[in-house]
Amino acid sequence: MNPNLVSTDWLAERLGDPEIVPVDGSWYLPDAGRDGAAEFRERHIPGATFFDINAVADVSSDLPHMLPSPEVFSEAVGALGIGSGSTVVAYDGAGLFAAARVWWTFRVMGAAKVYVLDGGFPKWLAEGRPVEAGASRRQPQRFEARFDQTAVKSADEVAEAIAAKSAQVLDARSAARFRGEAPEPRPGLASGHIPGSLNLPVQEVIGADGRLRGEDELRASFRAAGVDLGQPVVTTCGSGVTAAILALALEGVGARAAGLYDGSWSEWGAGGRPVATGPAKIS
Template sequence: MTPSPADDPKTLVSTDWLARHLRDPDLRILDASWYLPDAGRDAKVEYGAAHIPGARFFDIDEISDLRSTLPHMAPPPEKFISRMRAMGVGDGHQVVVYDGAGLFSAARVWWLFRLMGKTDVAVLDGGFPKWRAEGREIEDMPPIVKDRHITVSRQNHLVKDVTQVAHAAKLGEAEIIDARSGPRFRGEAAEPRPGLRSGHIPGAKNVPFASVLNADGTMKAPTEVKVVFEAAGVDLAKPAITSCGSGVTAAVLSLALERIGHRNHALYDGSWAEWGMYDDLKVEQGPQA
């Protein structure tokens, strides 16, 4: 069997790749399913009912900075270390992350591992829906976990705060790429989180995260992904800052940028949950300029 062109253990791997490596002793699989409140789905319950053999559940809301009033902000390194050790994920492991939507929240955990300096991590292309559709093995029991040592080195250049994003927007020194839907970006649809203004960061470009995906939840080929960014007016020669509603689907765009060889990208962790909250931050509505 020839490897899929998607197979890159540092970005994206196919279901075929995972099936071949499922019993590798140094493989760790994470179910990072997460859904918006209006989705009517419970990620933990779904994990308990069925998951890929050996998968551990990665709770995006809990493995976060709970000191912040913003949703699931990146955790302090010491908390990440504590949680990964308890899950038996450590140094020398190849990590594969998937979610129950196809390719939605798994990219957020891929980005989080990279933020912590861990690069042997990939997203499962098409996620659990593709795995199940292919009739592959599943189980309903959590794995037996042994504590594993893990070292991290936070890569501060991979994340931006509101001050840095405001500066970049004012000077136009980076492409701010918004992964939300067109209606939310243009301010035509209300935000799912109450109390937020509608619109987008001035100068941002809109690349809805679904536009870099195929209908089956797999990521489009790098050549197609590049066309999507360019069609949205993104200058791929400039540094990029990805954003969305709360820093989850922004990571899909970060993964897509990495896939096309764009290495100078960071994620705005607060995203619209933060920017849309403060009246002193400018907001644009309507189509991008």
């Protein structure tokens, strides 16, 4: 099993442990018609707190849910009842979607013990596990972020990596969006992809049950996408959310992402950067 996943059994056995913090990071694309915060208030894992990726973010940026400063992050998650020594278990209402972004964010900010709940809230509910309603009742804690700048890539760094062939850039968007055959869900963005990048739609690493696929299936998916797992991989997507799922999947095959392009296509496709269309050129 991926070392970053914990089972519903594991979490259920530890409910009530003050050091274990279930973190609901549910976030959905606008066309999903779902509200993560409202769903949390309706029901959530007992003892959980809600992490809003749009609020715990760089709100001064025009780009969606960009990483906040370490100082802003520390203050925000401390207020949520998460301390530096807490064991964070991220989950979401889709099974595996925004929880991976929460996992990645805590990792970037130096959290030593952070995991993703395998199967997420859908699996928890299907097994008849306990839930509670209302706002979180966790008491504030002290969190001191230790920011890992190397894990976050800028547009210039992505362009340089492709030009120098120092890293593979792997895009999690759908094949139709990558090829430029489908419009972007956000207005004002070009259709297509970063020239020289590869495409592994996130749906290829998640099973029908909403769980991350096993190691053999993941390896096959990376291989089919033209990824050399022995070389550095930088992940990207539409706005930095599903790119984190690819980062999680890489660790499921014993690799590790060399970085995540936080601005992703929301930045690159907004203009001023070259755009390619059609399928990826796999060498």
